[in-house]
Amino acid sequence: MRTRVAIAVLLALGLIAVGCSDGEGSTSAETTTSTAPDDTPATDPAADDTAATTEPVELTASFRGVTPEVIRVGVSTFDWELLADLGVRAGIGNSEDIFVAVLEAINDRGGIHGRMLEMHTVNYLPIGTNAAEAACLELTEDQEVFVVVGGVLDDGVLCFTEFHDTAVVLVDGMTDERKDRSRAPYATVANETAERPEAFVAAMDKLGLLEGATLGVVGSIDINELDYTFTMDALREAGYDPIGGLIGDNNDDLAASARDGELIYERFRASGVNVTISTTGAPLEMANAINAGYESDEWLLLNSMSGSALSDAGVDPFYIDGAYSMNLTPVGTAGQPAMADDPAVAACVDDVNARTGRTVPYELDVEISSLGQTLAACAIAAILEAGLTNAGPELTNDTFQAGLEAIGPIELAGYPPASLGPGDLSASSQFGATRFDAENEVWEPVG
Secondary structure, eight states, rough: TTTTTHHHHHHHHSSSSOOOOOSSOOOOEEEEOOOOSSOSSSSSSSSSSGGGGGOOOOOOOOOOOOOSSSEEEEEEEEEEEHHHHOOOOBOOOOOHHHHHHHHHHHHHHOOOTTTTTEEEEHHHHHHHTTHHHHHHHHHIIIIIEEEEEEOOOGGGHHHTTTTTEEEEEEOOOOOOOHHHHHOOOEEESOOTTHHHHHHHHHHHHHHHSTTOOOEEEEEESTTHHHHHHHHHHHHHHOOOEEEEEOOOOOTTHHHHHHHHHHHHHHHHHTTTEEEEEEOOHHHHHHHHHHHOOOOOOOEEESSOOOOOHHHTTOOGGGGTTOEEEEEETTTTTTGGGGGGGGGHHHHHHHHHHHHHHOOOOOSSSSSOOOHHHHHHHHHHHHHHHHEEEOOOOOOOHHHHHHHHHTOOOOOTTTTSEEEBTTTBBBBOOOOOOEETTTTTEEEEEEE
16 A cells, blocks of 8 residues: 555556656666667668658767667656555556557667667656666666656656756656756657646536535645646636645655545535545545545546546445546547547557557456557657657757657547647647446546
């Protein structure tokens, strides 16, 4: 149970999530290397038609992690299997082989302007800062990669982009502050963190769930405090006066967090709160509410929780039956099985299956889900390939930044319409409202 912080963050994403976070914990990390083949093609097959009639470009070691032959890419992933061994099961499997597979697909297409991608993976337990810092140092100082892809939690991205001048293409986690502090290119598949609470409040307002209600908002410093802060701000901006309750930094002291929760819920009861918004995405928060004897007429969840995760935390899914939330993609909702009919999704999944020997399931009732990680990996690979290609053969942080900004609209399998441009390197930002059906343990689209 001491590992609640990491698991809650990833569940909040509904993908892989994906870094430094508050708290302490032990960890193990392993690193593997995939080296580029010797028969590196001289040019990118996707280059324009003039390539055959112009002089070949002489490739150089243009930047740290870039040689005439390779671009070194760090792959940052979380060890969910070790987390499960410690007693916290999220229904999520490890994904380093998935990320390596989608990057190897780029190499099979000829690489980037004649250079192959050379992968270095770090798979670690996402608890506390020690493991995250060790992973960052492994990739930046020991392996000297040019760019890092995958997942990094919270302010851990700054270890790469601010302190080690290393570019990243991640699942999500972008904020204005992190963006401003970054000295290296910083792109994400999903929206900026502040956009989700704004979209959430707008959607809940449109559904008529906020007007006339006494609103209570609960959050945790340990579990993405920014979600709580941005939700409070969005509600006030919309003209509401929410009653807030923020659980303190208790460093995995679950008893202390439970006591914080009891005080918050007692204040909610005394204030007549009848619509409660949870920003943690943590089933443990629901367990704390039940233990505090708290009931709410309506639960609204900024980050949705799966029925199996609730059950694993000892929570009857019917406790939040009818709760509303937001989803960026159909993953984890009733629409997930239908994703198999999407040609872009099928191409992504089929390629990963072929390269890894996996069978990525579309069904919802599976013990281990890997569809979210697979789509996130394919999306990251698409952004990375486009940005590196646009950067040209003289690859540096500056040219990669320009290359990312030049992408414009881009199709990301399984995601809503996406685009990257100057000042906005967070690709997707369209959400859909969902409602929890406890009987079937599924989120249904609404509105």
